[in-house]
Amino acid sequence: MSETVIETQGLVKYYGGRCILNEINLKIPKGCIYGLLGRNGVGKTTLIRILMGMETPTRGATQLLGFDSMRLKSQVKGRIAYVAEGHHLIQGYRVNRLIRLCRSLARQWNQSFFDRLIEAFNLPMDRKIKELSTGMRAQLNLALAMATDPEVLILDDPTLGLDTAARRQFLELAIDLIQRQGRTILFSSHILADVERIADRIGIIVAGDLVVDCSLAHLRERIRKFRIVFADQAPEQIPLTELVNFKRSGREILLTAANWSEQKQGMLEALHPMEVTEIAMSLEDVFLECSGAEPVTLTQNEPIEEDHHADLDTTRN
Numbered sequence: 001m002s003e004t005v006i007e008t009q010g011l012v013k014y015y016g017g018r019c020i021l022n023e024i025n026l027k028i029p030k031g032c033i034y035g036l037l038g039r040n041g042v043g044k045t046t047l048i049r050i051l052m053g054m055e056t057p058t059r060g061a062t063q064l065l066g067f068d069s070m071r072l073k074s075q076v077k078g079r080i081a082y083v084a085e086g087h088h089l090i091q092g093y094r095v096n097r098l099i100r101l102c103r104s105l106a107r108q109w110n111q112s113f114f115d116r117l118i119e120a121f122n123l124p125m126d127r128k129i130k131e132l133s134t135g136m137r138a139q140l141n142l143a144l145a146m147a148t149d150p151e152v153l154i155l156d157d158p159t160l161g162l163d164t165a166a167r168r169q170f171l172e173l174a175i176d177l178i179q180r181q182g183r184t185i186l187f188s189s190h191i192l193a194d195v196e197r198i199a200d201r202i203g204i205i206v207a208g209d210l211v212v213d214c215s216l217a218h219l220r221e222r223i224r225k226f227r228i229v230f231a232d233q234a235p236e237q238i239p240l241t242e243l244v245n246f247k248r249s250g251r252e253i254l255l256t257a258a259n260w261s262e263q264k265q266g267m268l269e270a271l272h273p274m275e276v277t278e279i280a281m282s283l284e285d286v287f288l289e290c291s292g293a294e295p296v297t298l299t300q301n302e303p304i305e306e307d308h309h310a311d312l313d314t315t316r317n
Helices: 044-051 095-105 111-121 134-147 164-178 192-198 216-222 262-269 283-290
Strands: 004-015 018-029 033-038 059-064 080-083 152-156 184-188 201-206 209-215 223-229 243-249 252-258 275-279 296-299 313-316
Touching: 004 044, 004 184, 018 044, 018 184, 018 201, 018 209, 033 044, 033 192, 044 059, 044 152, 044 184, 080 134, 095 134, 111 134, 111 164, 134 152, 134 164, 164 192, 192 283, 201 216, 201 283, 209 216, 216 223, 216 283, 223 283, 243 283
Parallel strands: 033 184, 033 201, 080 152, 152 184, 209 296
Antiparallel strands: 004 018, 004 059, 201 209, 223 252, 223 275, 243 252, 296 313
16 A cells, blocks of 8 residues: 555634534655645635644644654654745745855755756746746746755645746656655646646545545546437436436436446446447546536545556445
8 A cells, every 4th residue: 555645634624603614534656746626715724724734723733754744843844835826925035045044044055956847837036025026936947846855745736827838848857856766746727737747646525525536547537428319319317327418408418327247237338329429538537527516526544556456436426
């Protein structure tokens, strides 16, 4: 079993009587790139801030590297890098001064890797932080975080403010980082194409619940969408379980289901449709389906091993 690096146990958070996070149970194994998704306001940033010990949970517990998030010692914090949404840096500092400060405070500093990042981003060393564009501040923040050679890198919407080329550059650098000595990355993003490019495990929060927690490969395998055409009027219902979405119009049905199987295939064929066409789905398509009015739940009690062949337990909300 893989070593668990990031964990939440029954995590609950209320704000003013409103439940933001509802019994979140999450395990992220060492060496995993975990993409945390959800619509605005569902609790992604709150979850990350609790993990970092910056907010207290209403109930439950969180751990980083096996230690209680609320009681992280400086030695443990030195093994973790965090980039917050908005890329807040000391505005009055020049770039080179901020770099010197961060280097002096770091538990360790990979100068050669940092030099690669600075060269790739082409950052102006003599300009003040407040004079940098949003994209430049994002690049500098990422470079400072990665230069510490963290075991765990936690990124809250890290590519916010970057153009397409800079986002792709960051993703390639993130892959380079993760491939060295089993680094672990947890990141949230509104750009699902970015998540799809590098993540090997996906979590989706809907209305405070973690409704998806599985490998990207399994998510694609288990959520299937079909266009079904009948010779006459389409039936009003189809006797299949774990339906994520169902739309009927005349002779056609658009159907999305979780945990597609030979049994379900046989049940569909028993209705004698004239035509069945599977529709390819991107991560964005899956996200929209899973975060709909009646979201599917795809969770897994144990982290997926490297071969990603574990089964999923699927229930309806």
